[in-house]
Amino acid sequence: MQHTLNLRALVAHPRNGGLRWIEPAENADLLDPVDIPLHDVALVTSVEELPSHGPAEAVGPGAPGPVGSLVVFTQPPPAEPWEADALLRRVKSRGHVALAFKEPADLGAGTLAVARRLGLHVLGSGAPLALARAAWELQGNQDALTLGYVRKVAQSVEYHADHVQDLLRHLAASVGHGVALVDREGVLLEAGQHLSPDLHAALCSDAWTQAAQAGDTSGASVRVESPSREGLRLVFFDGGLAGAQLSALAVAAEMAMPAVAARLLIDEVASVNNASIDSGLIRDFLEQPGGPDSDVRRRMHERGWRTSGVHLGFRIQGLSRLTPLELLRSVSRETGAWDVDTHVSTAGLGVIGWLTFPEPPSSRELERHTGALRELHRTLRRSFNVSTGVGTPEAGAEGLASSLDAAGEAARVAAHRERGGYFLRIDALGLEQLLLSRTRNDIFLPAARSLLQPLIEAGGELLPTLGAYLDHESSTAATAHALGFHRNxxxxxxxxIKDLLGLDLADPDTRLAVHLALRALQD
Incomplete structure (x- = not known):
């Protein structure tokens, strides 16, 4: 089947013999690689072999230029400028719109000016035969083009890959185009080139294969079958790809997909094992009184975890059922781009992590990184029902444990603070609020109700009075003013109340316990 051929597609072909535009000394904008439609490509060794196509055909309004053909010379251009000028005129008179010389193509400014006046596009190629074959594949031999891509994919998967990213690099280098692994949220991994958000959006669908274009870039994608992750697609993309190339790349993507899916599964198993090791090490570290022993310190060192410096702990806790490994993957993807040493691991129904600074961070630096954690939390909330707590910066191994513990407490309190967006810094809490967070459990709540049961049974007026009394630091006058009652x-x-409870409210510890019990029942 005959396909439309243009210079942009030839430039984008990975096996085009190194085709490039020869830039003139001035007016470089003339030689931008626009879509220049071509009838065909003629491979010649001399001017005597030039075929004649008649005058170049004009195309419709808005089209980039006339339709003609590309002449590929297997020899470099003539050394004498007058001979080169004459050759250009002969090419133009035979109805051609572009010509490519074998490199090195050293054309002077005068010759390039002649080409410009003639409307003739001049290119160079290190391997004219490869260029001719690329044109042949694009124009009339879809099977050969597809076979070439498939062969490159087969060669890529034969190389050992340490992980998915490594495999994508092999594919991009062999196929000669950009390669990316994406889901509906964005680009997960890419190699060779950067996949634009517009093309990503155009290529994300439920179809098995899909081709799309966004701006100057187009690509072909295929759905990746993964038992643990939905919506994955493998994308081959580049600028200037023709329809024939997109069709061939769609087949190549299908051929590459099983290898990518298998590598993903291998990486998934490794991630589960790695997360399990990290989680166990975190647990051992936090549960050891007096700081980690020599064995735990050795294991932390082997994992690349630093205990020296100043640490800022954070905890992200699931508020409903979620997959901790998926949450860990999302957190690691975001924190991996931060300009600070960061460690993250699964912990229960969430993740735990910390930022490490060589020196105590300034208040501005601390605010910046806390802001990054807040933004991370907002991003995660789009996909996960979580609360996030942030500790205080602490130094050394004991400080790390303390900051992580404080972050856990903040995450627990944040789970009940919808108005705060389920995000909380521990230093934003008062002491009473922090103590109260420790009392909201199945042991304390029944005890609190039992303690205050005599007041509950006595009617509805005593509990509010006691609460106001304790809120106003046991001041009878302030309590009376707040409630609108007489002091008596x-x-x-x-x-x-004292008689019913049988407690001495003058005792500070007793007063705090009663106050916390009241708050726990009220909340």
Missing amino acids: TVSTRIER
């Missing part, structure tokens, strides 16, 4: 009424109620 408040004094009478407080005495009755």
Whole structure:
């Protein structure tokens, strides 16, 4: 089947003999690689072999230029400028719109000016025969083009790959185009080139294979079958690809997909094992009183975990069922781009991690990294129902444990703070709030209700009075003012409360316990 051929597609072909535009000394904008439609490509050794196509045909409004053909000379251009000028005129008179010389093509400014006046596009190629074959594949031999890509894919998967990213690099280098692994959220991994957001959006669908174009870039994608991850697609893309190339790349992507899926599965198993090791090490580190022993320190060192310096711990906790490994993958992808030493591991139904600074961070630096954690939390909330807590910066191994513990407490409190977006820095809490966070559990709540049961049974007026009394630091006058009662009424109620509870509210510890019990039942 005959396909439309243009210079942009030839330039984008990975096996085009190194085809390039020869830049003139001035007016470089003339030689931008626009879509120049071609009838065909003629391979000649001398001017005597030039075929004649008649005048170049004009195309419709808005089209980039006339339709003609490309002449590929297997020899370099003439050394004498007048001979080169005459050759250009002969090429133009025979109805051709572009010509390519074998490198090195050293054309002077005068010759390039002649080409410009003639409307003739001049290129260079280190391997004219390869260029002719590329044109033949694009124009009329889809099977040969597809076979070439498939052969390159087969060669790529024969190389040992340490991980998926390594495999994508092999594919990009062999196929000669950009390669990316994407999901609906964005680009997960890429090699060779950068996949634009517009093309990513155009290529994400439920179809098995899909071809699309966005701006100057186009690509072909195939759905990746993964038992643990949905919406994955493998994309081959580049600028200037013709329809024939996209069709061939779609087949090549299908051929490469099983190898990518298999490598993903291998990496997934390795990630599970690695996460399990990290999680166990974190648990051993946090559960050892007095700091980690020599064995734990050795294992942490082997994992590349630094305990020296200043650490800022954070904890991201699931508020409903989620897959910790998926959450870990998302967190690691974001924190891996930060300009600070970061470690992340699964922990229970969430992840735990910390940032390490060689020196104590300035307040501005600390705010910047806390802001990054807040933005990470917002990003995660789009896909995961989580709360996030951030500790305080602490130094050394003991400081790391303390910061992680504080981050865990902040995450627990944040889980009940919808107004705060389920994100909380521990230093934003007062002491009473921090103590209260420790009381919201199945052991304390029944005890709190039992402690205050006499007041509950006595009616609805005593609990609010006691709460206001404790909120106003046991001041009868302030409590009366807050409730709108007479001081004697408040004094009478407080005495009755003391009798019913059988407690000494003048004792600070007793007063704090009662206050926390009240808050726990009210919340």
